[in-house]
Amino acid sequence: MIRQHRAFTLVEIIIGFSILAGISLIYLIFVRSSSKEMQFSADHLNAVVLSQKVAEDLIEELALNPYGFETLGIEAAALSQQEVVEGRSIFFSFIEDTRAPYGKIDINVDGAIGQQMQPLYDTVDKFKFTVAGRRLADSGDNEDRNLLQSNIDFFWKSQTGRGEFNTSMQMFSPITAKKVDLGLVVDQASIDVRVPAEVFANPAKTIAEIAAAAGENVEAIQALGRISLVTRDFVGSDYYIKRRNDIRQLIMRLGNTPTSDLENQFEIRKTIADTWYEMAKICFQVVAYLEPQFEILQAQGKFKTATGTGFNPIAFQQDLFYYRIIFEYFAGSMVQARYYYNTMLTSNLIRYKGGKVQTQLLQKLIDLYRIVAILPTRIGGMHEHRTFLDRIRTFSEGKNPYLHRLAVFERGLLDIPDEWLKRHANLDRLNNIIAVRVPTILSFIKTQTISMITP
Amino acid sequence: MTILYLEPNNSSANLLEQRVFRLIAYRSDYSGVYQADNEKILLDSIKQLRFTSLSPTSVQVNATIVNEKGEYQFLAHVGLMNLGGLE
Numbered sequence: 001m002i003r004q005h006r007a008f009t010l011v012e013i014i015i016g017f018s019i020l021a022g023i024s025l026i027y028l029i030f031v032r033s034s035s036k037e038m039q040f041s042a043d044h045l046n047a048v049v050l051s052q053k054v055a056e057d058l059i060e061e062l063a064l065n066p067y068g069f070e071t072l073g074i075e076a077a078a079l080s081q082q083e084v085v086e087g088r089s090i091f092f093s094f095i096e097d098t099r100a101p102y103g104k105i106d107i108n109v110d111g112a113i114g115q116q117m118q119p120l121y122d123t124v125d126k127f128k129f130t131v132a133g134r135r136l137a138d139s140g141d142n143e144d145r146n147l148l149q150s151n152i153d154f155f156w157k158s159q160t161g162r163g164e165f166n167t168s169m170q171m172f173s174p175i176t177a178k179k180v181d182l183g184l185v186v187d188q189a190s191i192d193v194r195v196p197a198e199v200f201a202n203p204a205k206t207i208a209e210i211a212a213a214a215g216e217n218v219e220a221i222q223a224l225g226r227i228s229l230v231t232r233d234f235v236g237s238d239y240y241i242k243r244r245n246d247i248r249q250l251i252m253r254l255g256n257t258p259t260s261d262l263e264n265q266f267e268i269r270k271t272i273a274d275t276w277y278e279m280a281k282i283c284f285q286v287v288a289y290l291e292p293q294f295e296i297l298q299a300q301g302k303f304k305t306a307t308g309t310g311f312n313p314i315a316f317q318q319d320l321f322y323y324r325i326i327f328e329y330f331a332g333s334m335v336q337a338r339y340y341y342n343t344m345l346t347s348n349l350i351r352y353k354g355g356k357v358q359t360q361l362l363q364k365l366i367d368l369y370r371i372v373a374i375l376p377t378r379i380g381g382m383h384e385h386r387t388f389l390d391r392i393r394t395f396s397e398g399k400n401p402y403l404h405r406l407a408v409f410e411r412g413l414l415d416i417p418d419e420w421l422k423r424h425a426n427l428d429r430l431n432n433i434i435a436v437r438v439p440t441i442l443s444f445i446k447t448q449t450i451s452m453i454t455p
Numbered sequence: 456m457t458i459l460y461l462e463p464n465n466s467s468a469n470l471l472e473q474r475v476f477r478l479i480a481y482r483s484d485y486s487g488v489y490q491a492d493n494e495k496i497l498l499d500s501i502k503q504l505r506f507t508s509l510s511p512t513s514v515q516v517n518a519t520i521v522n523e524k525g526e527y528q529f530l531a532h533v534g535l536m537n538l539g540g541l542e
Contacts, residue, residue, distance in 0.1 A: 042527075046529065049529050049530065049531055050530070052531070052532060053515075053530060053531065053532035056513060056532040056533070056534045057532065059534060060510055060512060060513055060534070063512070094507070094509055094515075095507065095515065095517065095530065096505060096507050096515075096517060097507060113530075117528075118528075119519075119525075119526050119527065119528050120517070120519075120528035120529070120530065123527070123528060123529070124530075354511065355508075355510075355511030356511035356512065358511070359510065359511050359512070399509070400509055400510050401509055402509070402510050403510070
């Protein structure tokens with residue numbers, strides 16, 4: 001039997017190869033595209049992570065400094081692309097402390113993602129990004145002024161073309177003045193009812209009748225009555241004396257607390273500082289509430305003679321002095337509060353309480369140094385604030401870039417006092433009362449009280 | 456309280472022929488008894504994990520993880536809750 005050995009024909013072989021080539025091509029395309037997709041996904045993930053790093057930096061910067069966009073060099077429109085590697089962006093300049101002296105990152109030689117940081121360098125080298133940020137309202141006194149919008153856009157070249165990842169975020173960092181109604185501090189209506197009897201010893205008459213009889217303006221008599229009663233009530237309330245006694249007790253307790261008892265050392269100092277601060281706040285509220293009353297008195301009061309206006313000149317002299325004393329209480333309490341908050345920063349106490357408390361304390365102290373800097377009775381206040389900022393600058397350099405940038409920024413602003421005040425709405429409002437109006441009032445008090453006792 | 460810790464992952468180390476670790480988050484309920492359900496493995500084969508804290512309210516993490524195909528390093532910035540003030 002002859003076996004037939006059938007071979008493949010050339011046509012069959014060609015067809016077979018064609019089918020194989022077709023299948024291989026499809027497989028190759030599939031493998032290649034899935035590899036591209038995988039690469040794209042990895043890049044995308046990296047962009048998300050890097051983007052989040054920039055976002056966290058923005059949040060931290062703005063939590064500490066409402067002018068954080070300026071300190072980071074961010075403008076409303078993203079003008080230039082930044083790079084992730086080699087410390088070319090402020091956001092990626094403090095990555096790691098890799099060189100001695102450890103504990104401080106010197107951005108000239110350290111902190112960046114350099115080529116030695118593999119495989120990270122090769123992974124992120126391709127990324128470029130832009131950051132834009134602005135306040136929702138450029139001016140005005142509304143909620144939008146305190147909200148910030150930021151866009152972070154990452155770009156990279158990929159095998160599939162150009163990758164892009166965009167993030168948009170809103171943050172809160174207030175710069176408008178706090179809404180405070182000083183009228184709520186004093187029950188004005190009940191004060192006005194008491195004025196005829198207690199200030200002018202004339203309970204049967206109204207303020208208008210007293211003003212007519214004295215030849216004074218009604219507003220001037222009313223203002224004088226409010227100044228007299230509010231200052232007398234405050235001084236007579238023993239509030240200040242009682243708090244001073246509390247503080248005396250606390251200082252004795254502090255003296256009896258072992259220095260090794262860090263918890264109590266810290267807490268007692270904090271209670272003393274808080275008490276001084278609370279006293280300063282209450283005194284300031286009285287000073288600020290009465291400031292417009294003095295404005296009326298100065299503009300409309302006649303004070304021609306010691307007796308001609310129908311009120312007791314000695315009592316008037318005393319009430320004006322009370323105002324001066326309350327202002328001095330305010331200034332003194334503020335300086336004392338600052339001193340005791342400062343003592344909480346001693347190295348052993350702050351090592352015990354940790355960095356978070358330290359930052360909170362520094363923020364509080366910056367506020368207090370600002371206020372003391374504008375006190376007309378504290379000549380060295382501005383110098384003290386500058387010195388304090390220099391200390392923060394030195395301490396935070398290479399360790400806490402957010403705090404360091406805040407100190408440098410604030411220190412720079414102090415060289416332009418008008419701009420410094422403009423940037424801090426609450427401080428500007430305090431300044432209008434403390435540094436502008438109070439010296440005028442104190443001078444008025446001096447003039448009036450001298451004329452009262454000097455015929 | 457949640458604690459994070461690294462423990463050697465010897466099976467992966469043998470496979471990858473280098474020393475790697477597991478990153479584990481364990482939520483303690485203060486009972487003093489180990490509860491397997493409270494343990495969560497966050498990363499399985501970490502080669503290196505470095506932390507840099509630039510402020511008391513954040514930590515930067517620089518992690519290198521390994522698998523059969525190679526190493527992957529990434530940066531993450533973890534913001535910590537900054538609630539409350541001095542009070």
